Amino acid sequence: MSSATTARDPSRATTGRVRNTRQAATIEDVLREQDGFRSAQQLHAAIVASGGKVGLTTVYRYLNTLAESGRADVVHNAEGEAQFRLCGEAAVAEHSDAGHHHHIVCRVCGRSVEVSGPEVEAWAERVAAAAGYTEVTHTLEVFGRCPEHSPRRAAPKRTATHRG
């Protein structure tokens, strides 16, 4: 957590935010350092821990801005806590709709991998259509233990569980 890039980023324009403030830069910075999804609380803690000075309120506000403009992804963990992550640059490609992708998030370290699941997309659309549903939306979140936090080579207790 060396107070690295903590400087105003000139490449921030688009939606919302007009000004370039120190706190916004700090937040985006910390966010970039994380490999996985982090809650607003965690991010704020991280900032404070590394000597940064940004109010929790601001973290929330900025995070929401990022999410709204599609520059960040939001998922809700099992407890309903919101977790954010900078959207892979690639994803922000065309529309501000943040491309089609899901994540596999490590339960232990929060590290995540982006995956695109055309099959799932198709499946969701198909079954929904079959049931007569329209304007379909879906939420898919996969959690597990990343290689680094998986039990050695011991037989995993259970390969797959469910919820939802």
Added chain:
Amino acid sequence: MSSATTARDPSRATTGRVRNTRQAATIEDVLREQDGFRSAQQLHAAIVASGGKVGLTTVYRYLNTLAESGRADVVHNAEGEAQFRLCGEAAVAEHSDAGHHHHIVCRVCGRSVEVSGPEVEAWAERVAAAAGYTEVTHTLEVFGRCPEHSPRRAAPKRTATHRG
């Protein structure tokens, strides 16, 4: 909402709950009347509205019990609010693990359809494994407008959106 079956149900045993109380019956009853997912708050409100007398605390407690023992499903709406629904009897089949199924929930009326998605299960496991993740869990929720609440036959604005 005629104070229908509001009587102790003798067919309740298994996990947790040992006693057969009026409030438990009431809750389960209201829950059964609903076609879709309802939040604890909504359920409690419904009970009170129909003249029932059950504390909010109890609703929460009982709902959790149901969820834990697999007799109810829980999903979290976009705002992170927990929503419950009695598990289709069929689902509670073998294990107390509440069989593999997901739901398509109507954004308007909350009415839902249960669907089993072996493809998705497989997909999730596969991609997770490919990324080296173990002990995989997934959350999949599909939202849309049920036939009854879909715009006539007009071309739907967008067929599928995403989150997560």
Added chain:
DNA sequence: GTAGCTGCAAACAATTTGCACACCG
């Protein structure tokens, strides 16, 4: 100079917990 951004503290909403009392079995 001024509107946008901050941040503190208070407001809020959903959910949980402590503890005394009620009721099922």
Added chain:
DNA sequence: CGGTGTGCAAATTGTTTGCAGCTAC
């Protein structure tokens, strides 16, 4: 009777809002 369930009120936790002051432009 005895202990499980209940329920009220208070405590928690995550997040939002009011409003005065600071600052980027």
